[in-house]
Amino acid sequence: MPFAQQLWQAMLRDLPLISGPLTLFFAATIMLWPGDLLLPSNKKHIWAPITLGVLAVSAALVANTANGSGFSSMFQVDGFTRGFQLLCTAAAFITVVLSQPQLNALQEQTVEYYALILFSLGGMQLLVGATDLVSVYFSVELMALCIYILVAYLRTQERSIEAGVKYFLLGAFSSGILLYGISLLFAAGGGVTTNLLQLNQKLALATHNNSLLVFAGVLMVLVGFAFKVAAVPFHMWSPDAYEGAPTPITAYLSMAPKAAALAAFLRVFGTGLASVHSDWSAPLGFIAAASMILGNVAALRQQSIKRMLAYSSIAHVGYMLLGVLSKDPLGGARAVWLYLLTYLLMQSGAFAVIIHLQGTGEGERLDDFRGLARRRPMLAFAMMVFMLSLAGIPPLLGFFSKFYLFMLAIQQGQYLLTTIALLTSAVAATYYLGVVNLMYFKEPTGVQLPRLGTALALTVGCTCGLVLVGTCFGPWLLDWAQTITWF
Amino acid sequence: MEQSLAVIGSHLFLVFGLLALGGAATMVFARSAVHSVVGFLFCMLALASCYLCLGAEFLATAQILVYAGGIVVLFLFVVMIVELSKYKEQTRFQLHTPWAVGLVVAGAAAFIAVFWQTYFSPSAPQALTLDPTLAQGLDVANQNAQAISRGLYADFLLPFEILSVILLVALVGAVVLAKAERT
Numbered sequence: 057m058p059f060a061q062q063l064w065q066a067m068l069r070d071l072p073l074i075s076g077p078l079t080l081f082f083a084a085t086i087m088l089w090p091g092d093l094l095l096p097s098n099k100k101h102i103w104a105p106i107t108l109g110v111l112a113v114s115a116a117l118v119a120n121t122a123n124g125s126g127f128s129s130m131f132q133v134d135g136f137t138r139g140f141q142l143l144c145t146a147a148a149f150i151t152v153v154l155s156q157p158q159l160n161a162l163q164e165q166t167v168e169y170y171a172l173i174l175f176s177l178g179g180m181q182l183l184v185g186a187t188d189l190v191s192v193y194f195s196v197e198l199m200a201l202c203i204y205i206l207v208a209y210l211r212t213q214e215r216s217i218e219a220g221v222k223y224f225l226l227g228a229f230s231s232g233i234l235l236y237g238i239s240l241l242f243a244a245g246g247g248v249t250t251n252l253l254q255l256n257q258k259l260a261l262a263t264h265n266n267s268l269l270v271f272a273g274v275l276m277v278l279v280g281f282a283f284k285v286a287a288v289p290f291h292m293w294s295p296d297a298y299e300g301a302p303t304p305i306t307a308y309l310s311m312a313p314k315a316a317a318l319a320a321f322l323r324v325f326g327t328g329l330a331s332v333h334s335d336w337s338a339p340l341g342f343i344a345a346a347s348m349i350l351g352n353v354a355a356l357r358q359q360s361i362k363r364m365l366a367y368s369s370i371a372h373v374g375y376m377l378l379g380v381l382s383k384d385p386l387g388g389a390r391a392v393w394l395y396l397l398t399y400l401l402m403q404s405g406a407f408a409v410i411i412h413l414q415g416t417g418e419g420e421r422l423d424d425f426r427g428l429a430r431r432r433p434m435l436a437f438a439m440m441v442f443m444l445s446l447a448g449i450p451p452l453l454g455f456f457s458k459f460y461l462f463m464l465a466i467q468q469g470q471y472l473l474t475t476i477a478l479l480t481s482a483v484a485a486t487y488y489l490g491v492v493n494l495m496y497f498k499e500p501t502g503v504q505l506p507r508l509g510t511a512l513a514l515t516v517g518c519t520c521g522l523v524l525v526g527t528c529f530g531p532w533l534l535d536w537a538q539t540i541t542w543f
Numbered sequence: 544m545e546q547s548l549a550v551i552g553s554h555l556f557l558v559f560g561l562l563a564l565g566g567a568a569t570m571v572f573a574r575s576a577v578h579s580v581v582g583f584l585f586c587m588l589a590l591a592s593c594y595l596c597l598g599a600e601f602l603a604t605a606q607i608l609v610y611a612g613g614i615v616v617l618f619l620f621v622v623m624i625v626e627l628s629k630y631k632e633q634t635r636f637q638l639h640t641p642w643a644v645g646l647v648v649a650g651a652a653a654f655i656a657v658f659w660q661t662y663f664s665p666s667a668p669q670a671l672t673l674d675p676t677l678a679q680g681l682d683v684a685n686q687n688a689q690a691i692s693r694g695l696y697a698d699f700l701l702p703f704e705i706l707s708v709i710l711l712v713a714l715v716g717a718v719v720l721a722k723a724e725r726t
Contacts (some may be wrong), residue, residue, distance in 0.1 A: 059693075059697075062697075063696060063697055063700075066697075067700065074701075081708055085711070088715065127700055127701035128697070128698045128699075128700070128701075130699075130701045130702070131701055166719075168715055168718070168719045171715060172712070172715065172716070172719070175708065175711075175712050175715075178708070179705075179708075182701075182705060190699060190702050191701050191702050191705070193702075194701075194702040194705040194706060194709070195705060197705075197709055198705055198708055198709050198712065201709060201712050201713065201716065202712055202716075204716070205712075205715075205716035205719055205720065208720060209719070211719075211720055268656075268657050268660050269657055269658075269660075272654075272657050
């Protein structure tokens with residue numbers, strides 16, 4: 057068979073695997089051109105419902121993709137891929153809903169905003185299924201490039217530009233480190249493969265000579281990924297990016313790219329570098345412990361709620377790294393997935409409340425929450441639920457996933473790290489309860505707030521309800537987590 | 544005949560290598576920015592000739608297209624747009640230079656140590672080879688353009704396609720960040 061014909065057949069065979077991301081790419085391109093040209097300039101607000109429709113179609117395609125591996129085993133669809141793809145898609149959906157009040161207020165309803173969200177989501181969907189270091193690297197870059205632009209999207213505000221530039225420079229730097237690490241691992245494996253499973257076997261057989269090369273490569277890949285998930289000591293960009301970005305994008309940053317990067321983290325270290333577990337377990341343990349401690353302690357002193365949530369998300373990443381550390385990678389993946397699912401609910405609810413307050417020029421500073429219970433009792437109650445759940449107070453959903461994750465860590469014999477996690481959780485409760493204290497026991501200062509928009513009310517209501525009663529559905533959630541598998 | 548061609552080839556390689564070094568030196572030491580760019584262009588062309596001497600015609604073409612074409616034009620734009628004369632009086636060595644040099648030396652030493660131990664210690668493994676299956680049925684020495692195309696479109700199809708999306712996103716991003724203020 058001629059070479060070109062072989063290529064064509066291989067492509068036709070493999071394309072259904074990436075139908076979800078392909079839909080996103082095509083839709084985003086058509087929206088940019090000729091879609092934006094054909095739409096009259098007073099109708100730009102309909103891009104939001106169109107984007108939501110595209111996201112729903114992509115989610116349906118992703119959920120129905122059959123298992124399989126393709127593109128010279130660079131991409132694989134399995135339960136793990138589907139689970140994390142759906143998680144990221146849900147995060148993008150919520151972000152588009154949350155974006156509406158701010159985009160309308162700033163008159164920034166532009167097609168590029170939605171197109172960039174779709175492109176970045178496409179990158180994430182490819183990333184979580186990538187089974188080759190080369191495709192991992194390119195997907196990470198696609199995802200990150202879109203996010204840099206989205207962070208700097210409010211280009212008239214100095215803060216937003218500063219955040220974008222900082223994030224871009226550090227991100228580019230970390231990509232360089234990641235790529236260098238990948239090339240070292242490629243060399244250490246004999247220079248024949250970057251496929252994760254094959255590389256795992258090669259590294260297991262690496263000669264004593266190569267051990268230093270393997271260690272250097274593993275360490276650099278670890279640093280690259282730690283940058284991407286914002287783990288201490290590679291977290292410096294995160295608080296500034298969170299604070300400067302438009303608030304809906306902050307919500308997006310804390311949910312979707314984090315989920316995708318953690319998924320890649322799990323797959324690369326769980327399947328590709330499992331044979332050299334001893335090389336990375338100690339450094340990763342240090343990173344996890346440092347993230348928990350520094351994230352929670354630094355969050356205590358923040359005056360801006362966005363910065364506080366940035367540091368708290370660093371701490372949450374620290375907890376989730378316990379799952380990556382697990383010697384049973386699949387069990388770790390399940391625990392992390394469950395954790396991310398509940399984190400998505402709490403975080404999107406909390407950001408919906410912040411965005412609503414921001415619509416009236418408040419919500420940036422913690423003091424804006426002073427006496428919220430008197431002014432808007434329902435909103436304050438929802439915020440209290442989210443804060444308590446983030447703190448991991450039983451019987452809320454946040455406790456359930458945290459319990460599952462910590463139990464796994466104890467079963468794996470990580471007593472020291474679990475102890476640190478428990479202690480720092482107690483520290484975390486201080487600042488989460490601080491917000492509750494401000495809302496319920498302080499005198500209100502601000503003016504009367506306007507009514508909550510339908511979309512925001514729906515988001516807050518749904519997430520609050522789910523966080524409140526989610527634990528009752530624990531067995532179903534655990535069953536659901538069991539569908540996270542790879543082969 | 545063959546032998547004398549090989550000798551000429553290796554001599555040519557040396558000549559072009561020296562020319563490239565000269566171009567690079569011009570670029571670094573020239574006072575005027577335009578002279579620097581011309582030195583850079585010279586260096587890149589000489590490097591492309593070096594690749595040709597080594598029988599890597601695809602790499603040579605790509606080198607000319609990307610560096611001698613794209614990057615040099617970009618540099619010239621910057622030289623024309625930015626007024627460089629006000630930067631002339633700056634001191635060449637700043638306070639943090641020793642630290643930077645020290646860090647670079649330490650990093651270089653660490654990596655030389657790693658590679659030394661890996662490849663030159665007594666029980667070093669065989670030399671690195673590219674994946675032989677990538678070049679199946681091809682005479683890589685004479686058909687490296689075909690070998691590269693096979694790698695791009697067969698084995699690395701997915702990353703190649705992702706790369707095209709990345710370039711599209713870069714374009715969109717440049718437009719988003721640079722477009723005029725709405726009035």
